[in-house]
Amino acid sequence: MSDAAQPTAAEVRAAAEAVKAALDRHLAAVERRSGEDDPAVYEAFNQLAAAAEAYDELLYDRYDEVTPFEIPGADDALPPYAGPEEPNALSVLIRRDYTVVEPQRLLAQARRIETADEDDGRAGVSASGTVHGALGLLFGEFEPDEIASRHKEFGLEEGDSTLWVTAADEPAEAGEWLEAPFEQVDPQQVVCRFDVSAVFDDDIDDVEDPDDLDTDPDEDEGLEPLDAER
Template structure:
């Protein structure tokens, strides 16, 4: 008949097998209750085994655990769980246009191009475009491509942000990119006079030195 230490070891093995089975059954599902309960059982059985080993033989195990209550995790989930109610779509959905502009000072075009080349090396173009980065426009586009596609990608030392503005208009029709010809890109940012502004956000950079420097240069000329 096995002693209590052997029985405790067998309990750890059984709990580990059960935990593995529950994890596989959950298949990545977050906060699965059965996985949590199996985890608690494995934790506590390991604690028992560790305690018996320590008291009987004055030996330790690799486990550094404290007993758990299954209800601890359940209470935490219950306090944070949010169930969204089903919302019916509007009969006539609203179409909005979000337009953003932010200006930048480029202290060094060469430094900016080098930053763009480093960004390309870190995030290669999936289409294998190996054309060199030529000029400021290419550099900025490369940075946007290598980042998340938003202006956050341009938050680098090689660009000094100036003022910006975000305007949200309710519009009657959406943008057709295919109808925007090269050289006529400004059309894509124009809205009808009757499209109301429903939101605006001003971004202040407070880069007074650049403004004053520009004014001084003009006065000296």
């Protein structure tokens, strides 16, 4: 990089002050949080991540130095929001992954559902004898949120999950997106996003384990923020 293209010392200092301000905003949002998925905390986290990344880049360009912090998922971050300021409609996109870890428990639950249907005079073709049939009965009987809260009862183990809230000027036409519900999402219309994954817990465990910490002062430690799953 040429000297003309390098940031000034004042620009680096201003970026450092922006990180300090973002830290204060993030702490204040955490202290006032209204629940586990408080959007104010999520927004403050993203602002802190952006400020830290900008400071790191300027610091390197000016002084050939780096910070000891790593922002997880920065390469996959959503672009800045460019949707309507006052949206008239919204869509909530949810994906939850599960593993069938106890098929017999799942099949037993499906048989209970069939038995209850028979008692109510709603007997139909038996589907509880196969795993895919049992899953169909399960998700036909219970709301997805109830399955999420009771997944262990149904022989399931939680995997990754994500929730996206997108904004729009007008609601979609009836039946417009049913055949491909997740294919037309504009990342710039995403108001907020919440991700849950075991990989975040693994990263935190790696950092907290003293045996895994790199004590070489010449190497970056790569500390992960504790809010990595936001």
